Amino acid sequence: MNPRLTFLGCGSMNEAILGGILAGGLAAGQVTATVRSAGRAEELRTTHGITVLAGSEDPDANRKAVAGADLVIVGVKPVQVADVLREVAADLPRGAVVLSVAAAVPLALMESLLPQDQPVIRAMPNTPSRLGRGVTSISAGRSAGPEAMDLARRVLSATGTVVEVPEEQVDAVSAVSGSGPAYAFYLAEAMARAGAELGLDPDLSALLARETVAGAGYMLAEPDADASSLRRGVTSPNGTTEAAIRTFDELNLPGIIETGARAAAARAQEITNQLTA
Numbered sequence: 001m002n003p004r005l006t007f008l009g010c011g012s013m014n015e016a017i018l019g020g021i022l023a024g025g026l027a028a029g030q031v032t033a034t035v036r037s038a039g040r041a042e043e044l045r046t047t048h049g050i051t052v053l054a055g056s057e058d059p060d061a062n063r064k065a066v067a068g069a070d071l072v073i074v075g076v077k078p079v080q081v082a083d084v085l086r087e088v089a090a091d092l093p094r095g096a097v098v099l100s101v102a103a104a105v106p107l108a109l110m111e112s113l114l115p116q117d118q119p120v121i122r123a124m125p126n127t128p129s130r131l132g133r134g135v136t137s138i139s140a141g142r143s144a145g146p147e148a149m150d151l152a153r154r155v156l157s158a159t160g161t162v163v164e165v166p167e168e169q170v171d172a173v174s175a176v177s178g179s180g181p182a183y184a185f186y187l188a189e190a191m192a193r194a195g196a197e198l199g200l201d202p203d204l205s206a207l208l209a210r211e212t213v214a215g216a217g218y219m220l221a222e223p224d225a226d227a228s229s230l231r232r233g234v235t236s237p238n239g240t241t242e243a244a245i246r247t248f249d250e251l252n253l254p255g256i257i258e259t260g261a262r263a264a265a266a267r268a269q270e271i272t273n274q275l276t277a
Ligand SMILES: NC(=O)C1=CN([C@@H]2O[C@H](COP(=O)(O)OP(=O)(O)OC[C@H]3O[C@@H](n4cnc5c(N)ncnc54)[C@H](O)[C@@H]3O)[C@@H](O)[C@H]2O)C=CC1
Pocket: 008, 009, 010, 011, 012, 013, 014, 034, 035, 036, 037, 040, 055, 062, 075, 076, 077, 078, 080, 084, 101, 102, 103, 124, 125, 126, 127, 178, 179
């Protein structure tokens, strides 16, 4: 079956998923998306050849877009999810699977706004989905049976790896892989700055840092790759890398990263508390 997909909201995250799915072979004619502005709608039509409705031009854009959908991927900001679901609740085809990628929005909140037996899935993807190198967790809501989960897995497999986790782990997933691409880019930025401080031309240093993080990413993507043994392969005893890693350990860089990830998870919980108060 060639499912009909609707993207409610199509910014950074949903466009990355869309890109992965289209590159995976789903026909653009199967996809409808909604966004706020007419300019963004035109940009998405031109880039991807899909149908896009803009809320600024048609107040019923979301309601029209869900007609006939098999899978509705909700990719608006967490604070907008409830309004969008309320808006489309009466127009959703019975049995259409609603999959939200929003951080911090609980299944129970979404289910409370939709018909009783509407299958709802909470997902936590990341932006490398665009290249088919994403990793996405999915968690089933009370009416999302094996068929709904299979549909989500099948569609999302074009964007990379799909794992299933209990909903209570989603904030942790978000803190590792949802936000994680930003941590890797941050590392590349810091390496580029360090090279410039050591006297390299800043553009050259940025190129070295970018290619290095990307190259290391390719190595990590090989089957059975293990980060620790790959690191040891670069670290000659008594050599230059060892001097750097020892310094990172002395400064407790792993602890700093853990503290950052804890802050990300805590922020998700804070948003959940605000949304459910
Ligand atoms: N950016 C990322 O790397 C990740 C984002 N997420 C989640 O994805 C969701 C979207 O985040 P981004 O893509 O970064 O945000 P964004 O701001 O880039 O995209 C939001 C989109 O929603 C549209 N929109 C706003 N109100 C709308 C409405 N009433 N009806 C239809 N469309 C509407 C906007 O036009 C825009 O296309 C968030 O809930 C976030 O938690 C999850 C994992 C990673």
